[in-house]
Amino acid sequence: MEKNKLTGHIAIFSANIIFGLNIPISRMLMSQILSPYTLTFFRLSGGMILFWLISFFTRKEKVPFKDILLLFLASLFALTFNQLPYFIGLASTSPIDASIVVTMLPIVTMILAAIIIKEPITLMKAVGVIVGASGALLLVFTSHSTHIGKSNFLGNIIVFGAVTSFALYLTLFKNVIIKYSAITVMKWMFLFGTVVCFPFCYKPLMQTNFTVLTIHNYWQIAYVVIFATFLGYLFLPAGQKTLRPTTLSMYNYVQPVVASMVAVVLCIDTFGIEKALSAFLVFAGVYIVTQSKSKAQLDAEKVLKNSKLADQ
16 A cells, blocks of 8 residues: 555544544534533634634645635535534434444445546445444444434434535545645634534523533543544545545544443443444455555556556
């Protein structure tokens, strides 16, 4: 495996471990005192502050107005149309339904990549996506945790919209992401995300009773902002620079595995053969997708085959 690709795999794997740990932490915060809107605004504004602060100590990059517009659009798909709708949909449907819908990210990404950037849907890639999805779904259906909420069609559609938005981000914006450092990309994206989401988050933010927050709650918020937002989104562009959209989205299946392992450690859930099998299927699916051939590889093989036929 090329060194750059290995770095990309490590970065995106690390990001999804962080995101996976964030699932139980965010759920605990939202079930106690913070609304999803307030927590989302903490993530966006906290990320914005951290990325802009660190940008003053890193190499300055000049971003032309055209690319700033592209980063604005990228922030809409990756942050505004992804995070807020997800929480709104989650509030309207059951967590189990939402988890099932989220497993469609690699499938949607694979289809969009085929349509938009002509990335081929090979048999190996399709098999890898299905294997990984089966592992994630097995984890959802065999979880022993109690979930509150009833299935709601509109809520499921909203969550699916959030999934599709992030799939579009992975597919459409690689060319602008690879031109700049992760700090430059994310400082602009989080600035735009914070500004756009502020009108939706303002009222819930003002209604938050900060006096009931404990030291433990502040540590949880610090994890969400520093690790699950700043570090997680710092790693994300490193993966985007070297990996294909479908491969990137496959690592999304790592999140429920990590969240499930945390639940076992906290004695909220139990470890059994189902979880072991789920983890195996998820990582097997990721591996299969990484072994599938890209459009460039298939084109190169076609050229080589044609040249051999011409020589005969």
